[in-house]
Amino acid sequence: MEGATDIRVTYKRVLLKISGEALMGDQGYGLHPPTVARIAEEVKSVHDIGVEICMVIGGGNIFRGLQGSAQGMERTTADYMGMLATVMNALAMQSALEALGVHTRVISAIPMDQVCEPYIRRRAVRHLEKKRVCIFAAGTGNPYFTTDTAATLRASEMACEAIFKGTKVDGVYDKDPKKHDDAKRYDKVTYDEVLQKHLGVMDASAIALARDNRLPIVVFALDEPGGFRGILSGDGTYTLVGP
Template structure:
């Protein structure tokens, strides 16, 4: 099958994949689990080979979470900056896994640290995507009090992505936690306003509002089970779409 034919199978051609830091832990309680990082990288490699343009935002909760640090008495701004640095560590780990598969990638940080990654320059990042390089956006927005969810919505808007793909432990959005409630009901589609009104725990309110204002659908799917990233990009498998009407 030609590259053009493979690309035509994809419902979305340019997407931002949002992954929590906890997703990189695997079965561990802390830190990075290399086999898990490699598995996620392999999923990304598959869709890049099919012609998709992919950028990533990875949280830092597997290493340090600013809100938790703040709750334990640390000054909030300092705690948030520590969380941003944790996302850079995760981004570098993902870059290493992607490069080992032959996928060209760039770690782009909102906090300049020229010896390890590029500073964020929008036009340069867009050019990387056009060249089929995976852009891994690190350090959130570069500002305290903003989550990586908000950073994902911001970068996806700036990169003119067609959708945000949020990889989670479950196959969509439910009215309650399906892992503890057997009667939980999954949504196939849901509006941005409904997510906010029902507090459906997809992304934080700032991220949802930013995605809504930019008409940027959010696709919530299981990263490790079911159709995975490739199947979801084709519109296959089980997932929930927020907005997109």
């Protein structure tokens, strides 16, 4: 890997969106501390080259509102439970990052002052300017909205230059590459193509919001060591979703 002085940073402020399942490792449920620590190392490597970082982490490793609703739970209650799960994941990531010496703030859309800050846009921007990593938790604070939509909303509010969507594959494919050997990977795809072809990058509300704000989405493999930093240096494999 090149030294920090040689890195060609493409973006100055980005939002990293990862699923709660990314924190499970090989487990079927919950948090896998070595996996959380590895992702924290990836974030630190990007933070070290001067990029301002926001994060949004899903809660599906602990509780998913839609699944709870499908099993008979009232949807609003189920979604609020999912929001609380994202706070737990955010606190775990904060702990891992601060163990590496990265100053971090967890900022929740649902006030819970004993464990994290309430969301105040100007304060969050100031944290970023002070080179603190901001982890936005509890989604948008409203039921019926996913963490994908929350990520796009927060990225827009924070004036991020791109959303980095960390997944299990190295980009956007026309079909599941783990099930189909002839799956085609896109180097670049438009917002409208994602919606029309149901490519599953993010939910439709998130894609539409990104399109309206001309916010590019970079889809890459989170499991690839150094992938996050590599893309910012102009290398790596990914799909760019844009205009």
